[in-house]
Amino acid sequence: MTRRVRTAVLISGRGSNMMALLAAARADDYPADIQLVISNRPEADGLRKADAAGVTAIAIDHKDFDTREAFERELDAALRAHKIDFVACAGFMRVLTEWFVSRWEGRLINIHPSLLPKYKGLHTHKRAIEAGDAEGGASVHWVATEVDGGDIIDHEAVQIEADETPESLANKVLKRELVLYPRALNKVLMGWH
Numbered sequence: 001m002t003r004r005v006r007t008a009v010l011i012s013g014r015g016s017n018m019m020a021l022l023a024a025a026r027a028d029d030y031p032a033d034i035q036l037v038i039s040n041r042p043e044a045d046g047l048r049k050a051d052a053a054g055v056t057a058i059a060i061d062h063k064d065f066d067t068r069e070a071f072e073r074e075l076d077a078a079l080r081a082h083k084i085d086f087v088a089c090a091g092f093m094r095v096l097t098e099w100f101v102s103r104w105e106g107r108l109i110n111i112h113p114s115l116l117p118k119y120k121g122l123h124t125h126k127r128a129i130e131a132g133d134a135e136g137g138a139s140v141h142w143v144a145t146e147v148d149g150g151d152i153i154d155h156e157a158v159q160i161e162a163d164e165t166p167e168s169l170a171n172k173v174l175k176r177e178l179v180l181y182p183r184a185l186n187k188v189l190m191g192w193h
């Protein structure tokens with residue numbers, strides 16, 4: 001196969017999607033080589049999980065910077081220092097500026113816990129239940145300057161039951177996210193150069 005793409009995963013918390021990507025990337029024929037995990041929160045559990053899995057895991061605390069762009073310049077510098085070619089956001093809870101998005105455009109994807117274009121932003125599961133939707137889900141999409149607004153790459157749907165709570169729906173959707181994200185990254189990177 002062609003050269004595996006040097007990929008970074010950006011996280012802010014528990015890192016279960018990141019771990020699913022790492023597990024998939026253990027296969028020799030998976031097109032991503034995950035070289036780096038970065039969290040904007042030093043206390044993120046995912047950093048310890050990535051480190052235990054043998055991946056370089058670093059914190060860049062957004063609170064150490066005066067502006068969004070100053071934080072992103074540090075992020076960008078770390079990605080370049082590690083010769084990263086592709087970035088997957090996985091539970092990364094920072095809104096990215098136009099500066100960063102345009103710098104990484106076409107090389108930057110995200111997973112969002114709703115069936116986009118429905119429910120961009122926060123509290124997606126609660127909003128889906130309150131709207132009486134029959135289905136919830138998650139989407140992997142290209143990152144564009146509109147938050148959660150780029151083209152959709154792939155999605156997974158689950159049924160919303162009559163007694164569904166935001167927590168039960170989040171748990172069901174997360175299980176599908178762990179299948180969806182490795183599949184979507186694979187799809188994007190096959191034939192990507």
Ligand code: GRF
Nearest residue numbers: 014015016017091111112113
């Ligand atoms: C996931 O539900 C993801 O869709 C959302 O934040 C959650 C992150 O979970 N953006 P984890 O850090 O991957 O465990």
